[in-house]
Amino acid sequence: MKTSQMFGKRTVFSLEIFPPKPTTGVETIYRTLEELSNLKPDFISVTYGAGGKNGAKTLELAEAIKTRYGTESVAHLSGMYLTRDDVIRLTNEFRERGIENILALRGDRVEGLEPTGDFPHASDLAAFIRELGDFNIIGACYPEGHPESASTVDDIHNLKRKVDAGVSHLISQLFFDNDIFYAFLERAQIAGINVPIEAGIMPVVNSKQIGRIIALCGVKMPRKFMRIMERYQDKPLALRDAGIAYAVDQIVDLVTQGVDGIHLYTMNQPYVARRIWESVGGLITESTFEEESTTTSNG
Ligand code: FAD
Secondary structure (H helix, E strand, O other): OOOOOOOOOOOEEEEEEEOOOOOHHHHHHHHHHHHHHHOOOEEEEOOOOOOOOOOOHHHHHHHHHOOOOOOEEEEEEEEEOHHHHHHHHHHHHHHOOOEEEEEEOOOOOOEEEEEEEEOOHHHHHHHHHHHHOOOOEEEOOOOOOOOOOOOOOHHHHHHHHHHOOOOOEEEEEEEOOOOHHHHHHHHHHHHHOOOOEEEEEOOOOOOHHHHHHHOOOOOOOOHHHHHHHHHHHHHHHHHHHHHHHHHHHOOOOHHHOOOEEEEEEEOOOOOHHOOOOOOHHHHHHHHHHHHHHHHHHHH
8 A cells, every 4th residue: 555645644535526506505515615624534626617617616615625624625627628828827826726736637528519639638637737837636547447448458558648647646436346446456556557546436325326327337336236226216315324335335345455545426415425434434544544553663
């Protein structure tokens, strides 16, 4: 297990939120952030609109996480629809707002929008940001391979390019089968990818999410997970509890196997994040310290 250079921890625990729709009251997201910050995560990351142009809320929230709640923040940035000038302007704004960590992404494709061609891959954006200044650059990775990749081998070579371009920390796409993640870690190691890789966990707690996951092609759903979804999709409380328990079960196994970190896709639901932290907070905290004392005693 590797210590995160960026967050100085062996088992990083992080949370992800998305900016609310303009119709949702702004106070709701700030209450959410307050509750999430109370869990003392290593950082909270804020997603960025796929089209690339509406990032104002991302920046505002990433700044507030730091200044209002005293928690480290990570701003996502999707490059496919941005020009080099856009990125220069945005990174200047990041600097002014005290945002030091950027999750450099290609971004999802938006129908009808033409990519600028300046950043066809996340590695191009990472390399450009590295030239622009002293940011910590994070990247995304896909335990089951990115859906557009010809093969998982191709995908891992591309991931190595991304790390070589300056990414110092990776966060994975969600997955429901830990063995798939362990096989991916092995491929990454063989490819010489030596940065910490956080496991992305999404607690599935309502039936709306089920459809969204099915749309995410390539994410395998184990039989145990499918049974829960089928059985409880019309029973909201049962589905919520079973979804939380499934995520907790995944995390216990991942931390026991010594993963570098857990990144929770909170879907802006602090109640769910709190219940998960209540179940695994001690495990994550002690596994961090256990590793540290082992390292110290071994010199
Ligand atoms: P890339 O790393 O560029 O990979 C995309 C594809 O190109 C892959 O198939 C890869 O194998 C291939 N590739 C990469 N580099 C090369 C190369 N040099 N040559 C040839 N092929 C290459 N989307 C958003 O719009 N906003 C967000 O905030 C957001 N947050 C995310 C957070 C996480 C943790 C994850 C896992 C995903 C997130 N996404 C987000 C989704 C992401 O933008 C999409 O999955 C997108 O399709 C790929 O982005 P990427 O940065 O992984 O792309």
